[in-house]
Amino acid sequence: MAMDILRFATAGSVDDGKSTLIGRLLYDSKAIFEDQLEAVERTSADRGEEYTNLALLTDGLRAEREQGITIDVAYRYFATPRRKFIIADTPGHIQYTRNMVTGASTADLAIILVDARKGILEQSRRHAFLATLLRVPHLVVAVNKMDLVGYEESVFQAIQDEFTAFAAKLDIGDLTFIPISALHGDNVVERSVNMPWYEGPSLLHHLEHVHIASDRNLIDVRFPVQYVIRPHKATDPELHDYRGYAGQVAGGVLKPGDEVVHLPSGLTTTITHIDGPNGPVQEAFPPMSVTLRLADDIDISRGDMIARPHNQPRVTQDLEAMVCWMTDVRKLTPRMKLLIKHTTRTARAMVKDVHYRLDINTLHRDEQVDGLALNEIGRVSLRVTQPLFVDDYARNRLTGGFILIDEATNGTVGAGMIISSG
Structure with missing residues (x-):
């Protein structure tokens, strides 16, 4: 029987330990080659570091990505006897919002890293909001660097309480908190002896056992x-x-x-x-x-x-959608003409109106806008030249999502989530 695949996206602020966490998962699941490990150990020794710097396993990918050499989101693959995994490593800065949208759009689960010393930051809230906007079914808040706060339960509990209060404003289906130390491996693959007060699973155990089969729409054919x-x-x-x-x-x-x-x-x-x-x-x-x-x-x-004859998608040429704009060449503005690709159908589209821009840090709606710039998200009305067969994104991410394409360059300039249609 074929193993199922869990796609998960990682997000965190600078120095939250995202690279170290991914490196730890790859290392402890034996998903790296011996020569890779030897190179990392050698580099760590040359730097005089006390521990093998597992972040180096992913930093090479990130360096390429930030120089524009490779794609915007770095993907890593590994497997355990229970499940296969695809990791979408997304940058945390606000100027990389489009990268997180790309990585989270196909994710079954998102891991948001929080530095135990710093607590919930503006970026943590933004990542959580984007994950819920993109209807990622499962959210894990990994409170990292617990070793630097003495593995104190009170620190973890305070962060959990604060994030839970914020999450009440969002539509989060499944929220899990795990205290970890990516550097030392606490609660990453094995349960930690340093945190006996934590009774939940390790991160990898949760990733292996989280139920994803029912996340997909099995009702509407x-x-x-x-x-x-x-x-x-x-x-x-x-x-x-x-x-x-x-x-x-x-x-x-x-x-x-x-x-x-x-x-x-x-x-x-x-x-x-x-x-x-x-x-x-x-x-x-x-x-x-x-x-x-x-x-x-x-x-x-x-x-x-x-x-199905008695369960059909809406057939429409008018779309209301939340759109993330992904190019700095020009803004998304009313009357703009683009190509729209929805499932397997491609058509021409025109922007009828930009209703508001969403501040993804405060969730405030700014209605005094003339368009959307790079990495901005807002509600947009579109008119399409031929009928599309759509569902709301909240009901089906595949039939409720689309991309916008620049006809001149054939480049993807926007990603949209249908919220209602006429």
Whole structure:
């Protein structure tokens, strides 16, 4: 049986120990090569450091990223016998808001690091807000550097109380607090003997066991068609008339025999077969990539949607969305024309209005704005040239999210979360 994958994003202020924590997870799960470890140990010794500096395992990636050599978010991969993990290491500064949006948009869980000596900072609140805005289902507040405050329970409890009070203003589904020392490994992989008052799991144990299967929408069937498979030149007579519709399941559970509706035509038909990468499957659910075969010959193309007849997405050309603007080349302003990519459909869009800009530190809405600049988030109205099949982002992150593209450069300039549509 294939292991499931947990995607998690890390966020924290400068020197909160994010690199050390990721290094500790990689080191203790034996996800690094011997030559990497030897190089880190050698560098640490050359610097006269008392401990092996595990932060060096990720600092190389960060240096490349900040110089613009690699992508904006550094991804690391590791696995334990229970689960595979993909880490999105996102910078903490406010000027890197777009990077956190990118990393958190696909995350099942977010880890917010807090320095035990400094407590909850403005950046901690901002990271928590962004995680909830992007509907990350699980949030872990890792109170780091407990060794520097004598492993005192009262310090941890004060931070937990303050953050819990702030979190009451946000829509957080699952909130967990873990006291750790990334440098010494306390409560990172193994339970710490230095904090006998803490009765919860270690961070890795929590990551291995947090339940994510029910986070995905298994109620609303959504299947955006990505590609039509018609092997006309197949020598096998059975494949000669094959017509399949390939894509990734964005919601619900699909089975052979199910009645479905095709959008935009509104025609109904029945699923006859579901083909997976290794042959037929009896059911498909998020995030599986499959090919559907249907009983009727309907004109279906890329960008169309397959759903249930009595449970359909909204079909609309008008969108209300929270948008994070991701370029400093120009601001997002009314009347601006862009491309919008929503699931597998790409269309032209025009900005009708920018209603307000959100101060992500205070949650204040500034309605006296003429547009959104780099890393700013606000509520925007869009008009699209062809109908999109959408759900609210709060209900389905895949059918409720989109990106905005500059037609001239083909670069991604914005990311949006649909909040309602006309």
